[in-house]
Amino acid sequence: MRSNNPVLTGRNAVTYYNPNQQQGGYAQTDSYGYQNGYGYTPQPQQAAGRMTIDDVITKTAILMLTMVAAAGVSWMLAPVSMLYPIAIVGSLVAFVTVLIVSMRQKVSVPAVFAYAIVEGLMLGAWSKIFEYMYPGIVLQAVIGTIISAFVVLAAYHFLGARVRGRLAQIVVASIIAYAVMSLLNLILLFAGVNLGWASIGASAGPLAWISAALGVVLAAASLLMDFEVIEVGVRNGAPESESWRSSFGLLVTMVWLYTNLLRILSFFRN
Template sequence: MRTNNPVLSRPDAFTPANQQGYPQGFQANAYYNPQQGGYAPGQPQDTFNRQPEAPVQAAGRMTIDDVIAKTAMLLLIVVAAAGVTMMLLPIQLLTPVAIVGSLVAVVTVWIVSARRTVSVPGIFAYAVIEGVVIGAFSKLFEFLYPGIVLQAVLGTIVAAFVVLGAYRYLGARVRGRLSQIVVVSMIAYLIVSLINLALLFFGVNLGWATIGPEAGPIAWLAAGLGVVLAAASLLMDFDAIERGVRMGAPESESWRGAFGLTVTLIWLYTNILRILSFFRD
């Protein structure tokens, strides 16, 4: 199964279990037959009026519960690292740590996403790095606009559940040409953000990353577009994870799904944080 989500875009991501080293003859609806000493598809025969044997769930397969648990674990690491950063990092270092950490986090995402196999240490490293970045950003915003961090956290949770509800109950999907447009837009968004950052070092401000009530139309466009793209990416994450589970992807792929959700949720949080700052004095 292929997904256009850049974080979950490995060609072999969420490959069916019978292509990942499971026993010969194993299928998604296979039953273990002790008399034949192996796996056999379909229901076992009901001889002598016995009840059919219950299916044996193959160990090491990706499940929704695994993805949820691993996502919660990564988010806890992010929150813990952010909390330590907010407590220990002095105000003078917030901006440089946030900028440098953001660049390191982007590189880490690219490295982890490009690997053929899931790199759990790389994912944990990303969670720690991103936690430091989020801690620096959050402390800076909280210093300027007290109470805004809690509002952004609640807004992110509400937005995530709204997107999940749209996916689950309204059938919202981002597939085909629309998914390609979303991916191209995300790449363009990243490139413009990096260009804006480079120009800031030379004293040129395009207004792309401006925060606070003085934000102009470009800043509103950037933050609003960021929320829309993050929501679309979240829909793509849900779709990719669900199809991976349905196809019997190996358990290790649950880390890839959790990684994708974590990256998207953090991006959603940062854009909501910016939008809230536009309304603060």
């Protein structure tokens, strides 16, 4: 199962989803090596150990609950003086964990849960900081994230929205560039230089608006790619273990969407 989303792309994924561009659409290779176009749908795999939509939903829910529980710990128990250290260190550890999980040939379930826990601690700290500064903003961001995810899902299911070909390459390159820019901005902040890339609040400059808006757009595009790789993986009989990779990809994308919506909402708050 292969996705243009770098989070869902692993070295072993090519075996299950190999979308080669051809005239008139994509050719897909199923788990037995037979190619087919969109005019032919493979018969559902009945063998045990295959990825299913229920698997992805269940595992995503488990990871979400794990992350929310960890966020609750830092939200309720962390002293105010520790919120920024937890948020910054958690962000760096979560970034490294994403790289490790994404690059592994086989999905590491413990690493996926480690990411959910670290990301939860980080989100709880950042959310508490935002809530102190702008009361009520966290609930608004959560609602906005859920609504945005359902809008993207509806666009995928009913309108046939897809991110493929040259557009997918642009999105992937933009995601990588965005991550590099965010990491560079953090390093410069430690050195006492503020580019304004990650600024929040009503005083945030144009660069902050651009970065937050771009983050939301790229997160939505990533969701579209996540949905497609899940659909094709289920149809082509990807291994059950790949449902962990898909759930992990959805979690990463949803967190990214939430944090950028949180920042955008802060721009309208004093």
